[in-house]
Amino acid sequence: MAHVLVTGAAGGIGGAIAEEFAAQGALLSLADRDPRALTSVAARLGGQAATHTADLTDPDAPSALVEAAWAGHGPVDVLVNAAGVYPSLDMLDVDAHAWDRLFAVNLRAPVLTTGAFARLAVTAGRPGAVVNISSGSALRARPGGGPYASSKAALEMATRAAALELGEHGIRVNAVSPGFVQVSSDCNPVSAEYAAAIGANPLGRPGDPRDIARAVCWIAGPDASWITGEVLRVDGGSSTGALHLPRIWQPGDTRATSLATTPAASTRPGATPLAAPSEGPTR
Structure with a gap:
């Protein structure tokens, strides 16, 4: 029976991860800063989970959490770093306190839990797996989401770096990057306008x-x-x-770039005239 530690387990995604592992028969250690919500998640799992209240903005909390889970339920086989915060924060308004709190939860905590997990696993001679929860924001910033996007981009690089170093010990480190998933969250609320704008995708749901x-x-x-x-x-x-976005070109449309604006073709004998660029007007 695998022992799985999930941070952010009281959240919508973290709770679903706990439920999925429970359905597969895993032994669970669940962590979150909200003890009441955490107890509610554990109750849904039928008492199969141990709970740990942890404030991951505390630099000592990540290591202490992993050690407590390991001591309470035995060696951890899988660590899932699902805890995260997504404040709406413009780069123009960011200050040191807000930036540091965001990176403490979204980047420092998963790095420290991974390190603590790996040290215990290596000492015990055990393999293991780590899964970090990233975000599509790691690839594409949005207004008001720059600091969050930065933290997730850094988390993806930390994932690769940890995988590179820990592979020789049989410890795999990967990330799952969700698209927009609507969950009820007082910690990470989003507006209806934002949800409607970002929710479109090729699969249509x-x-x-x-x-x-x-x-x-x-x-x-x-x-x-x-x-x-x-x-x-x-x-x-x-x-x-x-x-x-609309299609670049539709039959019958007028091209944004006219052949008349194309730089003069080379006069070199045998040269082929340049085609009009498709990216936009020439300068």
Whole structure:
């Protein structure tokens, strides 16, 4: 029976991950800063989970959490770093306190939990798997989301770096990057306008926390035993491109760039005249 430690387990995605692992028969250690919500999640699992209240902005909390889970339920086989915060914060208004709190939860905590987990696993001579929860924001910033995007981009690089160093010990480190998944959250609220604008994707339906949970369980499990250092995009295809933009060219449209604005063709004998560029007007 695998022992799985999930941070942010009281959240929508973290709770779904816990439920998916529980359905597979895993022994669970659940961590969150909200003890009441954490107890509610554990109750839904039928008492199969141990709970740990942890404030991951405390620099000592991540290591203490892993050690407590290991001591309470035995060696941890899978660590899922699902805790995260997403404040709306413009780069113009960011201050040191807000930046440091965001990076403490979204980047420092998963790095420190991974380090603590790896030290215990290496000492015990055990393999293991780590899954970090990233975000599509790691690839594409949004107004008001610059600091969050920066933290997730850094988390993806930390995932690769940890995978590179820990592979020799049999410890795999990957990330799952959700697209927009609507969850009820007082910690990370979003407006209806934001949800409508960001929710479009090629598959035409919104994401569900269970979509993310199934991906986490798969990449942490034996079927993915030769995968490490990867970021699995689970986003309905939204990271493939900008679905909401109009087509570049439609029959009957007037080209934005006229052949008349094309730089003069080379006079070199045999030279082929230049075609009009497709990116936009020449300067």
